[in-house]
Amino acid sequence: MRASRRRGGASSVAIEEMSKPDSREAASPHRQLLRTGAFLRLWTAGGFTNAMRWLEILVAGLFVFEVTRSAFAVAVVTMMRSVPMLVAGALAGVVAESLDRKRLLLAGQALNAATAALLAVSGALGLLSVWQLALASLASGLVWATEMAVR
Secondary structure: OHHHHHHHHHHHHHHHHHHOOOHHHHOOHHHHHHOOHHHHHHHHHHHHHHHHHHHHHHHHHHHHHHHHOOHHHHHHHHHHHHHHHHHHHHHHHHHHHHOOHHHHHHHHHHHHHHHHHHHHHHHHOOOOOHHHHHHHHHHHHHHHHHHHHHO
């Protein structure tokens, strides 16, 4: 009879322990990171940056298709953005290790901003052409490859 009470007592204690919030969960490193303002700002900025990057790819493809009516031209402009990641990814890692990462990241973002400004001015003046967009995509792809290595 005592053995059955012990088992019953132990199982009820185990059930109570399972229903209590786990102290390890409250001290989880993931939860601590989510409570850190700097971490949240970094991830929010990164989220917006990546969303804008993908929107830029979409808009570039739509513009190229509208101008040329060629799926091949859309593929070429999109490829111009993606090829640097494949070709220069390893080299970007070497460069990122040898230079100041913060300066490299800021230089890349400045190049992206300048490219976007030039495209905006060309577009506003009605002078934007597919080759300009392809060249800007190549520059943006190089920055993207470098940025991945820097982070």
